[in-house]
Amino acid sequence: MDKEAFLSAIRARLAGLPPEDVERSLDYYREMIDDGIEDGRSEAEAVVALGSPEEAARRILEETPLPSLVKARLKPGRALRVWEIVLLALGSPVWLPLVLTGLLLVALCYLLLVLFLLVFYALTLSAALVALAGVWLAFSQLFQGRLLPALMCLGTGLAAAGLCLLMVLLAKQATRWDLALWRAAGRGLKRLFIRKEDRV
């Protein structure tokens, strides 16, 4: 394969991506080939050293953010023919609700993750407030000479403080889990949009 054929093959597989991204990646591979030739390789050797254009395109696609991938995948390679438009319109009662439901499910899952975290943060905050209130009340009871109520307030405040510390630890772990889950889901979704033949 010669230089132009290699670059064209990559360009074909990146169809639909933003043009700056496509050009940037082609510049990179063009530079690699040119530097290889300068280093003494023949054009054919330099191209072979880069592996297959499919592999190159796959790596580029894997690093592309998900929204760009979705846009590229959904963009048709050519203008839609009339009958395709008609078919899409006629079929919309079927695929439109499905797509909307799918989007809704994804949004709900994201909401669940966020709410899960908010519960932890809210509990942490309440425990902190109870701790503060307990200590405050303990002092005010003490100034009024009421020892037993003061001790009760202090005890409650300290217990709440302990609970608050525990909640902070749990909240930190929950946040870490959420972020890991989110990243794994992103990677999984990206795999859906990278064509099987581009995957290794």
Added chain:
Amino acid sequence: MDNQLKRGLLDVCVLAAIKDQDSYGYQIIKDMKPYVEISESTLYPILRRLEAAGCLTVRSVEHNGRLRKYYRITGSGLRRIADFREDWKEISMIYRFITREEEQDG
């Protein structure tokens, strides 16, 4: 090696390749070759990632009538290398512990 682990390690390797002086893609791979096998296809996303993370900057330099991209490490990039060296101390202690036990049994 575990894929995720290798990913992070290669990032630091590339930063180390440009630590002392600016370099370009082909040269980076040549420099790494005696130590670590990395393909041109693997290097490209690493460079993009590091640029997005602010660990390196890119500039185009005229060379023999064409443009060549040179990569320069940033403060963040140097910090990444330093963090890795700290992590490595921990890893090597763990390794010593694991292999010390084997020596005692052997």
